[in-house]
Amino acid sequence: xxxxxxxxxxxxxxxxxxxYILCILIVAIGFCGFTVLELCYDNLAESRDMFFSQSxxxxxxxxxxxxxxxEAGILKRIPGIDTVQARLVKDxxxxxxxxxxxxxxxxxxxxxxxxxVLSRGTLPEEGKKEIVIGDGIAKARNLNPGDTVEIIVEGxxxxxxxxxxGLTPENIYMIRNMNELYPSPAVYDAxxxxxxxxxxxxxxxxxGNSFLFKLEPxxxxxxxxxxxxxxxxxxxxxxxxxxxxxxxxxxxxEEIKQLEKMSGVVPFLFLTVAGVILYITQSRMVEQQRTxxxxxxxxxxxxxxxxxxxxxxxxxxGLLGGLFGGLLGYALADPMAGFYRxxxxxxDVTAPLSVSYxxxxxxxxxxxxxxxxxIIAGVIGKMKPAxxxxxxxxxxxxxxxxxxxxxxxxxxxxxxxxxxxSLSRNRRRTAMSVAGIAFAYMITATLxxxxxxxxxxxxxxxxxxQRQDIMVQFEQPxxxxxxxxxxxxxxxxxxxxxxxxxxxxRAAGKNRLYDSGGITEASLTRLFCEDGSRVYxxxxxxxxxxxxxxxxxxxxGSTIEVKVPYPKERISRVTVTDTIAQYMGSSAYMSFAGAGxxxxxxxxxTTVLLKAPITVQEELRERLEDxxxxxxxxxxxxxxxxxxxxxxxxxxxxxxxSMLGVIISFAxxxxxxxxxxxxxxxxxxxxxxxxxKSKECLDVISTGQWLLxxxxxxxxxxxxxxxxxxxxxxxxSDMYTIPSFIDGKALLQALGLTAVSVGFSSMMxxxxxxxxVPADLLRERE
Numbered sequence: 213x214x215x216x217x218x219x220x221x222x223x224x225x226x227x228x229x230x231x232y233i234l235c236i237l238i239v240a241i242g243f244c245g246f247t248v249l250e251l252c253y254d255n256l257a258e259s260r261d262m263f264f265s266q267s268x269x270x271x272x273x274x275x276x277x278x279x280x281x282x283e284a285g286i287l288k289r290i291p292g293i294d295t296v297q298a299r300l301v302k303d304x305x306x307x308x309x310x311x312x313x314x315x316x317x318x319x320x321x322x323x324x325x326x327x328x329v330l331s332r333g334t335l336p337e338e339g340k341k342e343i344v345i346g347d348g349i350a351k352a353r354n355l356n357p358g359d360t361v362e363i364i365v366e367g368x369x370x371x372x373x374x375x376x377x378g379l380t381p382e383n384i385y386m387i388r389n390m391n392e393l394y395p396s397p398a399v400y401d402a403x404x405x406x407x408x409x410x411x412x413x414x415x416x417x418x419x420g421n422s423f424l425f426k427l428e429p430x431x432x433x434x435x436x437x438x439x440x441x442x443x444x445x446x447x448x449x450x451x452x453x454x455x456x457x458x459x460x461x462x463x464x465x466e467e468i469k470q471l472e473k474m475s476g477v478v479p480f481l482f483l484t485v486a487g488v489i490l491y492i493t494q495s496r497m498v499e500q501q502r503t504x505x506x507x508x509x510x511x512x513x514x515x516x517x518x519x520x521x522x523x524x525x526x527x528x529x530g531l532l533g534g535l536f537g538g539l540l541g542y543a544l545a546d547p548m549a550g551f552y553r554x555x556x557x558x559x560d561v562t563a564p565l566s567v568s569y570x571x572x573x574x575x576x577x578x579x580x581x582x583x584x585x586x587i588i589a590g591v592i593g594k595m596k597p598a599x600x601x602x603x604x605x606x607x608x609x610x611x612x613x614x615x616x617x618x619x620x621x622x623x624x625x626x627x628x629x630x631x632x633x634s635l636s637r638n639r640r641r642t643a644m645s646v647a648g649i650a651f652a653y654m655i656t657a658t659l660x661x662x663x664x665x666x667x668x669x670x671x672x673x674x675x676x677x678q679r680q681d682i683m684v685q686f687e688q689p690x691x692x693x694x695x696x697x698x699x700x701x702x703x704x705x706x707x708x709x710x711x712x713x714x715x716x717x718r719a720a721g722k723n724r725l726y727d728s729g730g731i732t733e734a735s736l737t738r739l740f741c742e743d744g745s746r747v748y749x750x751x752x753x754x755x756x757x758x759x760x761x762x763x764x765x766x767x768x769g770s771t772i773e774v775k776v777p778y779p780k781e782r783i784s785r786v787t788v789t790d791t792i793a794q795y796m797g798s799s800a801y802m803s804f805a806g807a808g809x810x811x812x813x814x815x816x817x818t819t820v821l822l823k824a825p826i827t828v829q830e831e832l833r834e835r836l837e838d839x840x841x842x843x844x845x846x847x848x849x850x851x852x853x854x855x856x857x858x859x860x861x862x863x864x865x866x867x868x869x870s871m872l873g874v875i876i877s878f879a880x881x882x883x884x885x886x887x888x889x890x891x892x893x894x895x896x897x898x899x900x901x902x903x904x905k906s907k908e909c910l911d912v913i914s915t916g917q918w919l920l921x922x923x924x925x926x927x928x929x930x931x932x933x934x935x936x937x938x939x940x941x942x943x944x945s946d947m948y949t950i951p952s953f954i955d956g957k958a959l960l961q962a963l964g965l966t967a968v969s970v971g972f973s974s975m976m977x978x979x980x981x982x983x984x985v986p987a988d989l990l991r992e993r994e
Contacts, residue, residue, distance in 0.1 A: 239533025242482025247541025249475035255549035259558035277448030292431035298420030333357035333376025348397025367840030385460035488648035506601035526585030534577030538570035627911035648880035653928030656873025661958035680821035709817030753789035877969035897986035
């Protein structure tokens, strides 16, 4: 008897092959994503851990303005610290390129921590003008060991021979500041030379501005950080932090956490939609096979065995979907992990392909789909054999809620009214269809809106906040009058100074420090609230970013402590006068007058913002190329072009992923329409015999499709907004805050894509209608 039931199941699945294939496909997509994300998580974590080990990565960092190297010996006496090393870290310009290219130059000597891990070449020798450059800039600029680059030190060009290509873990994600968000290695990357070479170049023999710490086993950073702060404060302590709080490490760790979160969400979404399709398909099949079920019960087959038979439909669907999805995930995981390794400059390490993810995916999919089928088959337990052998009682013909609305039925033709009544007679199926399409709409709207999220994080800052053409940065604070004189030109439209420095800020009662900086009262730097209104720094008070406010737990009117560590430490209490719509990093803004009250920085600047024609920009570049005091010249348009080029491929990926929502919408709508078509075949044939054409008869199906889609969109809009809020909360970190990113444009685009899926489903139904032969169909019951 078991073999008979298996043959029956195979025959029934063949009859509804399209529905089951779509269901298997959706399950496979979900578990393909699960497998890819889990394997990427393993590969990224394995690469990170190996990189840390190979480079002898330190446990903590401290940055100061200037300190004697001998201070490392004093720091080593702090209980819990095993090793301390002093080094030099400087940003230097590279000569010979049209763009402003900079190297983040770090000193390193044999036997020290944070050893550069080489992909090619050898390490630089002590005292020689040799350099190791990062993999990113080497690839972007086609540089190889043996080539020479000229760096600008104190206004002089210094040729440095490239001996190797490599990086350390602290340089795998190179950005100048948190407002840049994405690395651009062609214009900014790390480089390494010996301490003796670097000290001679910058005239800082016996001095350092950065310390590396290795802790004793069992010790942690919290136990030593206060003693480190106390020891280094006289040397202008800028910041000190554990390695997990270092920018590059934090970015990698955050990405690993997000992969882990997403691997749990993706299969849930797709299993939910697969469950809807399975419910619609199998509940109809159980209704149609009522007589067969009664016969099986009458011949003595136990009720439990019959339910297990119908549960088998879901089990096969889930197991096949999980298997195909897992295998596809294994095939796609390595290329995806390779993308992450290249993006983060991690070593090429492939974690073992754990079969546990494949088995886990198959098991979860099988259990979920089997459970759905078991619930559907539960209706069998309510029937007696004699009852099951009789046709079901006719469904109630009472008017639906929509039909009772005055004038509503006048909006439809006769076929349209038939479609409306078909939906009202099958309320459970209608509700499940609406739920499935609403989920698809939510997925589509969320993915489409990701592009607007990029605008908030990147382009809003570079297009709305920053309004200059070029930015000239100085090595040290210079008099504002001298800085403006250095960039003076008759055709410069506007020139404004800005003073930037790192000043730890903290809210009252908070022990953790947050780096902030940026002082401006310039019109070329425009600050905006979330509602789009302009914000101006007041003479007294500070303006902070939304992210900084969220992390510190403060708001407009709160008081925070601002510590300026150099040249003389000063701690001041400042009122937050407003917050601005910047969600990455921790930028704060004050007026020049306000900054002068809390620090010794008065009438000086570190940056000049310029608005000038392109010809003037080129002249200024040439004039300042070898200026000793200038540390960098950045073009806003060049930066924007780099980001747009990068985001072009990202937008294409988001667009292709948005098509998943279209596929899911189509699957749910098509299956629901297919069942309606099978139920209404005789009625459709009658309409054709009365003279209606196929396209006119299509209204019986398509009107129902559009009504389902309309209801789903109405539900999907708040679902999309809720998903946006949930993503914002779950993915926020100490490094950035994600605002609610669903906007009207994304909702309209998702609506258009849902309409495309409805239209495509209608086309498929029209093809089926054209194949109907009314006379043959009407003769079947005779």
